[in-house]
Amino acid sequence: MRLISHPVLCNYYVTYRCNARCSFCDIWERPSPYIDLHTAERNFKDLKRLGVKVIDFTGGEPLLHREIDKLLNLAKDYGFITTLTTNCLLYPKWAERLKGKVDMLHFSLDSPVKEKHNQSRGVDCYDFLVESIVQAKMLGEKPDILFTVFETNVHQIEEVYHKFCKPNKLVLILNPIFEYNNVETGEKFSVATLQQLKGWTKKPGVYLNEAFIQLRKDGGNHVNNPICKAASSTIVISPKNELVLPCYHLGLKSLSINDNLYQLYKSGEVQNLISLEGKHPQCEGCTINCYMQPSFTVELNKYWWKALPSTIKYNRMKGTWKQLL
Template sequence: MRLVSHPVLCNYYVTYRCNASCSFCDIWERPSPYVTLESARQNFRDLKKLGVRVIDFTGGEPLLHRQLPELLQEAKQLGFITTVTTNALLYPKQAERLRGLVDMLHFSLDSPVAEEHDRSRGVTCFDKVMESIAIARQLGERPDILFTVFERNAHQIRQMHEEICLPNDLVLILNPVFEYNTVETGERFTDTTLRQLSGWGKQKNVYLNEGFIQLRRDGGNKVDDPVCRAASTTIVISPENKIVLPCYHLGLKDFPIDNNLFNLYRSEEVQKLVALEGRLPGCESCAINCYMQPSFAVEVNKYFWQALPSTLKYNWVKGTWKQLF
């Protein structure tokens, strides 16, 4: 049973540029402009009309966009919930300007061991994350630690939780790595590791969407009976000011917005692609978290019920549940 028929999330790629070169990501390899404040203003108004509630300002590294605070301010004035994930290299310099503008601020950290984290990111940034945590807390911000979990680093969850998150009263978000294109992500998760992740999801100050675990046990999305609702729940906007369909990672087609996002999204050509969500050949076995999260939230099925407790827990801890009603 479908609960929500309109898009609820916008993944707004403010740039594909990045000041890191993570081994499990290929976005930083792409040339890219930056979104303009003028086009974003119009898009925000249209996103509001389409029913979107959350805008994820993403990249690349979103803090590379010099007008990110202005973009966030515009979004907040229209009542959107805002999210930003950063490698924290630029956060210490921009923290004051970002203060109060990000509802869900995530600092990426893939190991509690500095050398290992820096190696995975291709740049020295562990110390910047630690500095950013201190600055954010001084400013009254409540950042989260986004831990991209691989089979090879799952054993470090306890150390991350006990040494970094609990002492700083931070939520630890466990983000199981996903495969896409030709990006190398290492060994697949064993059943033992999946069970361990489920156990951690029940701990204090830890967020793990249990639906992610079940989907991996089930072998990902199935094109003959898809769980993915990426195109109908999530609007992807590129730095070139185009809608990307059916999602960023598959990216079969893009459409110039030309100050007409509302009508473009509802057009017959776009809706034909939306109707194919989860059913295209490239959708087989997909388990991309950023599209499954909203997919699980809009349709009542086993993934909905498995995702619900962690979603309620996180929004209660962060206080964002008040903005959802």
């Protein structure tokens, strides 16, 4: 049963450019412009009309955008919940200008071991992460540690929890890796690893959507009965000001917005594409977190119930639950 018929999230790609070379991501290989303030504000107005609550300013590395603070400020003025994830290479430079503008600020981490984290990211950014935590705390900010979980590093969660999160009173977000296109993400999660991850959902100060675990146990999205509601729950906007459907990772169709996002989204062409969400051959087995999470919130099913406790827990920790009502 559908509970929410409108999109709730916008993944706004401010640029595809990135100053890291992560082994499990290929976005940094793409040439890209940067979004501009005027265009973004026009889109914010239409996103508000469409019912979107949250804007994730993403990339690439969003802090490469020279006006990212102004973009965030505009989004806050329109009443959106804002999220941003950074590899921290540029956070020390931006820290003071970002203060109070990001509701859910995530610092990416792949390993508590400096050499392994830098190897995973393809650049030396571990020390910048450590410095960023210090600066954020000094400014009264509370970033989350976003730990990318692989089969090969699940044993390091404990160390991350006690080394970075508990001493600094930061939320630990466990983000299971997912496959897409031809990007190498390593071996699949074993049943034992999924059970180990499930145990972390009950830990204080830890966020892991338990529906992610259930979805992986079920073999991911299935095209004959899709759980994915990516196109109807999430609006994806590219740096070229295009509406990307059904999601960034599949990206079968890109339509120019031309300062008219609302009408474009309501058009017959877009609505037809939305009706095919989760049903494309490439959608079989999909477990992409950034589209499954909003999918779990808009339709009442077993995944909705699995996701509910962790969703309430995280938004209580971040103080954003009232804004979602």
